[in-house]
Amino acid sequence: MTSEAVVTTRGLTKRYGSVVAVADLDLEVRKGEIYAFLGRNGAGKTTTIRMILGLIRPDAGEVRVFGPTADSAHPEWLRRVGSLVETATAYPNLTVRENLDLHRRYTGAPARAVPDVIEQLGLAPVADRRAGQLSLGNKQRLSLARALVHAPALLVLDEPANALDPAGIVEIRQLLRSLADGHGTTVFVSSHILVEVAHLADRIGIVHAGRLIEELDREALIAAARTFSAEQLTDQQRADALLGLELERYFLARTDEGPR
Numbered sequence: 466m467t468s469e470a471v472v473t474t475r476g477l478t479k480r481y482g483s484v485v486a487v488a489d490l491d492l493e494v495r496k497g498e499i500y501a502f503l504g505r506n507g508a509g510k511t512t513t514i515r516m517i518l519g520l521i522r523p524d525a526g527e528v529r530v531f532g533p534t535a536d537s538a539h540p541e542w543l544r545r546v547g548s549l550v551e552t553a554t555a556y557p558n559l560t561v562r563e564n565l566d567l568h569r570r571y572t573g574a575p576a577r578a579v580p581d582v583i584e585q586l587g588l589a590p591v592a593d594r595r596a597g598q599l600s601l602g603n604k605q606r607l608s609l610a611r612a613l614v615h616a617p618a619l620l621v622l623d624e625p626a627n628a629l630d631p632a633g634i635v636e637i638r639q640l641l642r643s644l645a646d647g648h649g650t651t652v653f654v655s656s657h658i659l660v661e662v663a664h665l666a667d668r669i670g671i672v673h674a675g676r677l678i679e680e681l682d683r684e685a686l687i688a689a690a691r692t693f694s695a696e697q698l699t700d701q702q703r704a705d706a707l708l709g710l711e712l713e714r715y716f717l718a719r720t721d722e723g724p725r
């Protein structure tokens with residue numbers, strides 16, 4: 466594929482004392498694709514995302530977002546990127562609507578964007594509640610809404626499925642797919658569950674101990690799931706395949722040193 470790269474990292478490295486959180490990481494996320502960054506707890510996902518967003522500085526290597534001259538401190542850059550990183554960032558004493566309106570104003574999005582995104586994320590029933598009083602799942606929806614409200618060209622989402630119920634996970638998956646397919650939005654999304662992203666991503670990068678150990682495209686994913694030939698499957702294996710456990714084992718086998 467020769468599609469233009471929206472995010473490129475070269476030799477990206479971050480250390481915390483003796484811990485190497487991210488080690489010599491080379492990534493390329495292409496325009497309009499959904500790239501899932503998959504790894505266990507402590508693998509280095511959030512640290513990578515923080516560096517991509519310019520929130521922390523790498524010890525070595527470089528990040529390019531939208532090409533070599535783009536500056537992550539520039540307001541125009543912020544308009545083109547929507548992000549969600551670990552903790553919720555809403556003002557607890559403002560309502561859902563007020564939080565979103567604040568964000569859309571400083572990103573220069575039209576007023577109409579707020580009711581639209583409230584609708585899109587199913588936040589209508591809680592739109593006039595204070596953010597601090599929301600359930601965990603609705604806080605997550607608000608964070609997602611905030612990432613989306615200004616229709617960014619690039620979405621960088623750290624474990625967006627956290628705290629969502631299964632129906633919510635499917636909803637978000639469909640939303641991200643429709644943004645990528647319908648608007649050419651580029652999506653970089655982290656997860657620690659392979660099956661969660663197996664049906665969503667165009668490509669999956671597996672990160673372990675700060676290193677990218679494997680990249681899978683759709684075909685490689687299907688091959689990974691096809692561990693047994695149909696006749697040999699036991700009922701248990703069939704059930705596992707249905708639940709995606711087979712894929713999960715594939716992921717665990719690739720990262721079987723366990724979490725740090």
Ligand SMILES: Nc1ncnc2c1ncn2[C@@H]1O[C@H](COP(=O)(O)OP(=O)(O)OP(=O)(O)O)[C@@H](O)[C@H]1O
Pocket residue numbers: 481484485486487504505506507508509510511512513657725
């Ligand atoms: N501010 C920090 N100070 C010290 N160590 C840190 C810091 N941030 C991250 N680390 C360490 O860097 C490594 C990678 O952490 P990171 O948060 O990037 O992992 P993660 O893949 O996001 O994990 P999780 O799935 O739990 O969110 C871990 O060993 C972690 O303890």
Ligand SMILES: [Mg+2]
Pocket residue numbers: 510511512551623
């Ligand atoms: Mg993390």
